[in-house]
Amino acid sequence: MDSRSTPNSADFIQTHPGLGVLRMATLFAESQTDPDDEALGLMSAQVEAGALGGAEPSEIWPELVRGIMCPAPSKMFGALRECGALFQVLPEVAAIFGVPQLSDEPAQVDLGEHMLQALDEAALRNAPLPVRFALLVMNIGKSDSPREHLPVHYKHIERGRPRVEALCARFEAPEDCKELALLALAECERVHRVSKMRAGPVAAMLERLGAFSTSEQFHQLMTVCACDFCAHPGRSGQSYQKSALLDIAFEACAEVDNAADDQTMARAEAIARAFRSLRWSDEPA
Template identity: 35%
Template sequence: MQRYEVGGAVRDALLGRPVHDRDWVVVGATPEQLLAAGYTPVGRDFPVFLDPQTREEVALARTERKTAPGYHGFLVHAAPDVTLDEDLLRRDLTINAMARAADGTLIDPHGGQRDLAAKVLRHVSPAFAEDPVRILRLARFAARFDDFSVAPETLALMQAMVAAGEVDALVPERVWQELARGLMEARPSRMFTVLREAGALARLLPELDRLWGVPQRAEHHPEVDTGVHVMMVIDHAAGLGVPLTVRWAALGHDLGKGTTPPDILPRHLGHEGRSVELLRAVHARLRVPRDCAELAERVAREHGNVHASGGFGAAALLRLLERCDAFRKPAAFAELLQACTCDARGRLGRAEAPYPQAERLAAALAAAQAVDTAAVAADAAARGARGPAVGAAIAAAREAAVAQALAA
């Protein structure tokens, strides 16, 4: 029985990047032998165990054979006679198909080290085409290693997979999982660029794919192209290190511009409402988590008003805060302001532009929150106010507080 470190840990060590998770492959063993040695089984589809000391994942060397469309359609063979080379051959990319022996020897039968040096994402074998998740994974790696290119033959293979309908067999949860992970990488725009080049974005997120080539008014968007703008917005979000909720909202805030009637281009009247409707369909289709969905829909609906809020008076600011549910969910409102900041700065030449609207709205919220609503309500009730009249008294007190804060 021999044990090898494999995959991402080997790759990242060679790149000089931090290694967070280590995976291992055992050659020449049976599940019974690992169980007897104290390993805990965790794999459902193939034999994977947890090391009794380190709790790292250890898998038996295995091969796979395609039996049906999609990424579930595989017959897995794990046995003592499966070699390390056979196990590495089934992996997705050459840079992920390396192993390191206990004595430190690098096993690299498919040129992974060479492709690391050349900064190329290349498939290991034609078996890549058997698993459509690998298209998403490769695109995600492109977002992480943003100076790597995709090998031409690998891109051609991905395009053939899309044409064969393999992408259509992906389940929504897995699509969302990979998109979410890619959005959290250093340069998420690269993921969508690769998916577009492969033809996969049009199948997975057609609402986003149709934004490329859609013009915007140059005085507001020097980059003009809506798709280019959205990519700049998500990359700016990544640069700020904001959470997934904000990055997803940044990605979806302008979807409605893809359905603007041609006769009113490059203006996009009403795109906010269309964006919300398109997002609702995407969220239902991909089963997007509620926190991401709610923020994205709110940003899509209100980002234009947030941008214009520099000219709003106290009453209009309060109405905007209420529509954004800022009093009940101030943390989510702070994320909305982050997304709007990214939208304003995700434009050609405006990455460092000031965005005073965020500070002004945050100050307005703080002033309104400082109002002692219980005291205002009690005073109104003492004067005979009931129901809506009490609410009006609270609103008037908040408006006065916001007006005073703005005047300071």
């Protein structure tokens, strides 16, 4: 490793040793490097000595934000996991490592490693904090899915919602972070399944996602879903077709009269027309 790009152990020194562990992990996310043995040993020693025990969530949160907004947030959370700090700071997130998730090739991925890759995809897109936070926590309801059902995660939304809410309350996370995380928890997998053959459900989905009232949050959710999609092996940098499809549907609804008696039906009809045109354009000449 090039020592010029490696965080110096002197940077580890902090007034509060627990915050020093977090700051050191953040430095790896900033420099996009892996921890060397010296740094990891120092961090592990502090964790084993109980340094994080006296750190308040209100003190930890700014350090987590700094790391998650770095160019390589996976380096921060990877270092925290290696030294044992992640289990103390974010036990809900630490618990998803080693849990299988369905994928393409290979057929299963590690949920924790998938989350790290999704965070780096968000960094490549310069995504805002709510997007990155949602990717960090939206799968924490899958950590204790019944083993006989794995890699399928039945009722993970019901298990995840109170955990996300409790985590946000513990750190006093901003409301927009909490709202997007809960929305991603409930809707991300549905977005992945959206089809241009079903205009009615798409219209209902857009309304449920707040596309016509909170468009910024809707577009942030599309970024969450795109990062989640691209985090699977072999997909990094690919375009996310489901987001493009929903963008077409959203734009089609602009022609709908706001005074229409049944807006959902009117929007579904507008989306159906747009999807029919899309299907015709997909046909070979």
